[in-house]
Amino acid sequence: MAPRMQFICQSPACRRQVEIEIPAGGGTGQGSNLLCACGSKMKKVYAKPVLRELSKAECILRFGDLIRNSVDSWTLHVARRKLKQIAR
Ligand SMILES: [Zn+2]
Numbered sequence: 001m002a003p004r005m006q007f008i009c010q011s012p013a014c015r016r017q018v019e020i021e022i023p024a025g026g027g028t029g030q031g032s033n034l035l036c037a038c039g040s041k042m043k044k045v046y047a048k049p050v051l052r053e054l055s056k057a058e059c060i061l062r063f064g065d066l067i068r069n070s071v072d073s074w075t076l077h078v079a080r081r082k083l084k085q086i087a088r
Contacts (some may be wrong), residue, residue, distance in 0.1 A: 001037060003021075003022045004019050004020065004021055004022065004042060005019070005020050005022055005045075006018070006019050006020075006044070006045040007019075007020060007034055007042050007043060007045060008043055008045050009038060009041075009042050009043040010040050010041050010042065011035035011036065011038055011040035013038075014036060014038045014040060015039070016036050016037065016042075017045065018036075018042065020034070023073060026057075037069055056086060056087075057076040059082075059083075059086045060083060060086060063079045063080075063082050063086070064083070066079040067079045067083070069082060079080075079085055
């Protein structure tokens with residue numbers, strides 16, 4: 001799948017968002033002059049990483065599950081150590 005880039009309309013009244021496919025090996029030159037249907041310029045949206053920070057409770061729950069379900073001793077060892085670090 002070709003990488004995609006999101007653009008957002010710079011008009012505060014519009015804020016339309018579009019997703020554009022970036023051609024393989026191609027630059028994003030075309031995208032820089034992109035115009036919205038309303039006539040305003042569109043700007044690239046830099047995607048934020050989708051990483052979500054786990055709360056301490058969630059971490060403990062996760063690692064607890066891991067420990068209960070782990071079959072190999074190494075995973076068990078690592079999970080236990082992590083759990084200790086988190087719970088501190
Ligand atoms: Zn617009």
